[in-house]
Amino acid sequence: MRATLRWAHADLRTHRGEALFIVLATAGIVASLLLATALFGYATNPWQRVFTQSQGAHVWIHTGPSADARELAEVDDVTSVAGPYPTAAATVESRGTRASVELRGIVGRPATGRPLLASGRWLDPAAPDGVVLESSLARALWAEPGDTLTVPGTARTLTVLGVADSAEPRYSPGERSGLVWALPSAVRQTDGRGGQVTGLRLTDPGDTNYAVQRAVTLLGPGAVTDVSHWQQARSEAQGGNRLLGQVLGLFGLGALVAAALAVHGAIGTRIRGHLRDISVLKAIGFTPGQVVRIFLLQHVAFAFLGAVLATVVIQALGSRVPGRLGDAVGVWQGLPGHTAALLAVPVAAVLFIAATTGLAAWRAGQVPPVPGLRAGAPLGGRLSGLARGALGLRLPSALVLGWHKAFSRRPRSLATLARLALPLLLIVVAMSAWSTIDRFHSRPDQLGLAAALTVRADETLTDPDVRALLARNPQVDAVHPGVEVAALVPGQTGTIALRGLGTQKDPYPFSLAEGRAARGPDEAVAGQGLLDLLDVRVGAWVRITVGAEPQILHIVGRSIEPENGGRVISTSLDTLRENHPGLGPALYQLQLSPGADPQRVAAELTEAAHGDISVHAVPNPADGLSPLRGVVVGLIAVLALIGLIELLTAIGGTVREGERDLLALKAIGLTPRQITAITVTATGCTALAAVLVAAALGVPLAHWLIDAQGRSSGIGAGIAQAPSPGLLLLLCTAAVLGAAALAALPAARSARRRLADTLSAVA
Structure with missing residues (x-):
């Protein structure tokens, strides 16, 4: 030892x-x-x-204004309490878009359930009408710090001071009110239904149901109006x-x-x-x-x-x-x-x-x-016929010998190539993820988002009046009337969305990944989530129930459906009217001219309708994925570091093995510069081969992975986008030039070693 x-x-x-x-x-x-x-x-x-x-609080409990919510701090396993905060229901409007909201009165920045400012600033007593919007509500209203919100039916206005992220359930039009933080004085001025909300942070999040039961028992069942918990918010966010x-x-x-x-x-x-x-x-x-x-x-x-x-x-x-x-x-x-x-x-x-x-x-x-x-x-291995032919053509000997050196020892060369190609392959997959996100932003019409705006009209307006009003705007290219209803699948074990969009004369431009468009009566297209739910394929006939009436449809195509987990079946409005004669348009999907600003168009339409319509932007899944661009950059940096380590290892091995051939190379008359060029060329050829293998395997692998996730999420395959040839060329150039630059210095030092040192290295 x-x-x-x-x-x-x-x-x-x-x-x-x-x-x-x-x-x-x-x-x-x-x-x-x-x-x-x-x-x-x-x-x-x-x-x-x-x-x-x-x-964040694990439980948010909404109660009436008379309940003594301070008693909730006495519930077992409660470590901290947020509130109680006064609340009021209201409706706000911005740029033609209306949303039902919950105004929550708050003072200062609480320790528990603290909103995280994403932009702007927090509430200021100097601005009594200032509010902070939850981020999902701000996106729905197209609101930014400095904008003004109006309260329909009143002369009151609210100024947006900031936008904040919260761990509570997000805003969902028609299902859940958006969250607006305001000063308590501003909440008390609201005419809407009032109440209060209290957040509880628990010692053991797994005991959430038990804590809720204790809270309801403590306050009384009539005092609690609504309860939301962290599992629900997490499930929706994920x-x-x-x-x-x-x-x-x-x-x-x-x-x-x-x-x-x-x-x-x-x-x-x-x-x-x-x-x-x-x-x-x-x-x-x-x-x-x-x-x-x-x-x-x-x-x-x-x-x-x-x-x-x-x-x-x-x-x-x-x-x-x-x-x-x-x-x-x-x-x-x-x-x-x-x-x-x-x-x-x-x-x-x-x-x-x-x-x-x-x-x-x-x-x-x-x-x-x-x-x-x-x-x-044998030191360098026998020259191949191709290498000897290249030398016969008087190509530079350094380039020919460098290429030969890179691939002469096949088992070792292939191992080095595989180790270097793997991080480059993953970089190509990361670049594909980036390109897919960009595709959602730049070409939403190819991914099931042909319409940019959804319009819902008041009952006072008839269908012809609404169509005429929308068609008068020069930025609106097409108006597709439609309706969306809840339907039950066979066996009534699940609920899906049944949509009737467009007419047979003017069909809605669905993004199809399989099959064909629905043209005839009783024909429909369905999302991947619905096909998986019913365990059917394109070409099948399905029977669903709308209310008490059955609806039999022939699925002739699979559409890319970003909404409702893909559990959507879509047909024309004419087909739905055949079984439901009294069914009229409840919404209108608008296609805008290229380059049109949806916010500006929404404001113009609302102003022209004198507030009798509500305009919402069609949600784009890429809006929630935009932060992942920075993460993709970080992933590429991590993988590049791993590739750099492997490249340095390969350079060290190539230089060390080249020392054995140094005497022979000098004996045939090669200068130190030419010997250095041999090592640099060998390293560059290895990097070039690795990046070509990575591109050839990475692009189809990325397509398979992204489409597989699209299928699992219900959107369906057909959403993947490969990196542009320019990006792949940039990756190839950076890899080869970087490898050559890293190899230049150690190769030059090795080529200038003394003959005595070289003899000792090969002895």
């Missing part, structure tokens, strides 16, 4: 640079995995992020991000595999560089077991040091990184399971390195104690 430790110490002193590289490589990989874990938690669980940062949430989660596994292969390559390269030392050790009496222990102890110690270094740095400084990456780490540190992940990731990395080191060290133990045998092997 003493001899083993003394040799390990001597080796460490001799190869300080290599040891430092192993430590830094391990630290970089562990840091990458920890950052990836933080990014995945930040991206796939935005509700948890808001809930943690805001110290449902809105299912499109790419699971896709991003797969990056964790991919990053782990890429990092594992990078570590294995680094260790294998270092042991190959010590074959001469291993032979010497065996010649002086070291057993194979002792050789194995030497390398195992060394690399486990290096891995442990690197893992500890990465963990300490991420825990102490990760949240200070500017931008979304630092925000992700800061939020992750407050999420449940943070401590377990902070320990599990480094431990798993060290255990894996120990396993790979054990395998490589076992191979080192089989090295024969005759160092001269290595020198007798």
Whole structure:
């Protein structure tokens, strides 16, 4: 053992640079995995992020104004209470869009259930009519800080001071009122139905139902008007991000595999560089077991040091990184399971390195104690016919030999190529996720969002009057009358949305991913969620129930349906009227001219109708996915770091092996600059081959993954968008030029080594 430790110490002193590289490589990989874990938690669980940062309440209990809600603080397992806050129901309007809201009177910034400002500023006593809107309500109203809200039927106005995120259930038109924070004095001035709301933060979130029962018992069943809890809010919030949430989660596994292969390559390269030392050790009496222990102890110690270094740095400084990456780490540190992940990731990395080191060290133990045998092997491999032909054509010898060097040792070259291609492949998948989000924004008509605005009219306006009013606006290209009703599936085990949009003469432009458009009577198109629910395919006949009347439809196509989890079946308004003669248009879907501003058009239509219509923007799933763009950038950075580690390992191995051929290359008349060009060309060719493989495999893989998530969320396949050829070309250029630049300096140093050093390296 003493001899083993003394040799390990001597080796460490001799190869300080290599040891430092192993430590830094391990630290970089562990840091990458920890950052990836933080990014995945930040991206796939935005509700948890808001809930943690805001110290959200697990239960919100609405009561009448006379209830003594302060008694709720005495409920078991309640750690803190938000409120009680006075509330009032009201209706507000902005840019032609109306929404039912709950005005909540609040003073200061509470510790529990604290709204997180996304823009603007908080309530100010100097602005008694100032309000702060919940973010989903602000998007529905197209409202921003500085805008003015009107209260229909009154002369009262409210000024938007800010927009804030909340962990409470989001605004849903016709189903749930939006949340507006205001000063208590502003709430008391509202004529709407009043009440109060109290938030409870619990010691054990799993006891939510029990806590609600105790609260209802304490206040009395007649005092409680509504209850919302954290499971409901989380379920709704997570449902809105299912499109790419699971896709991003797969990056964790991919990053782990890429990092594992990078570590294995680094260790294998270092042991190959010590074959001469291993032979010497065996010649002086070291057993194979002792050789194995030497390398195992060394690399486990290096891995442990690197893992500890990465963990300490991420825990102490990760949240200070500017931008979304630092925000992700800061939020992750407050999420449940943070401590377990902070320990599990480094431990798993060290255990894996120990396993790979054990395998490589076992191979080192089989090295024969005759160092001269290595020198007798062919150094560069016999030139292929293609390489000899290229030299015959008088192509630059450095380029030909560099290309030959990159692919002459097929097993080792393929292993290096695979390790480098994997992080690049994942980068291509991340770029595809970015392109898919952009497609939702730039081409919504291809993804089931042909209409930009939905109009609902008061009962005082007839259908011809509404159509004429909408058609007079020059920015409106098409008006499609429609109706949406709830329907029961066969067996009455579930509810779906039955829509009648457009007419047979002027059909609605559905985005079809399969089949054809519904043209004839009783023909319909359905979303993926409905097909899965009924376990049918395109071409099937289905029988659904609307009220007490059956409706039999022939599904002739599958449409991309971003709404209602894809549980939507759509036909023409004429088809619905055949079975329901009294059914008239309840809404109008508007297609706008290219470049038209939906907010401006909505305001113009409302003004022209004198407030007799309500205009809403058609929700775009990409609005909730926009923050993921920053996360995708962070993922690409993490994967690029793993690829950089593998690239440095490959460069080190190529330079070390090139030292054996240095005498031969100089003997045939190559200059140091030409020898340097050989190594740089070999590295560049390896990077080029890796990025081509990544592009060839990554694009179809990204299509499959994104479409699979589209199917699971009910939207359906056909939403994936590959990166543009320009982006792929930029990735290829950056990879090749970066690899060449990194290889230039070590290759130049190796090419200028003294002949005596070269002789000792190959001896």
